[in-house]
Amino acid sequence: MGVDLRTFSDSINPKRQLAIMRNVGIGMRDTNAPCLWFDTQTTESIGALQVLSWADAEQVIRKTGVYKVESLEGWPCWVEQDHGILRFIEAWRAGS
16 A cells, blocks of 8 residues: 555554554454454554454444455554554544
8 A cells, every 4th residue: 555654643642553454364263253353563563463353343344445354464554552552443544
């Protein structure tokens, strides 16, 4: 997508920053329920595995409009870093 993450920040919430989705997958994992998972990586090379419920996965798919979840590979997303924990907020879209 060619987004330079260093140019984006959230002036209202400085803990919120853009990251990139990597290693996207969908399936059961160890949750015993369908889920969407991916790694998030910030510009500081801080990363974390994110596992979303099926309902949250639906929101991500609808917001991004992807035909298949593998297309989320490399997609920017908002995360919040607090006390060493990196938490997914939402997929990035222009104007979000």
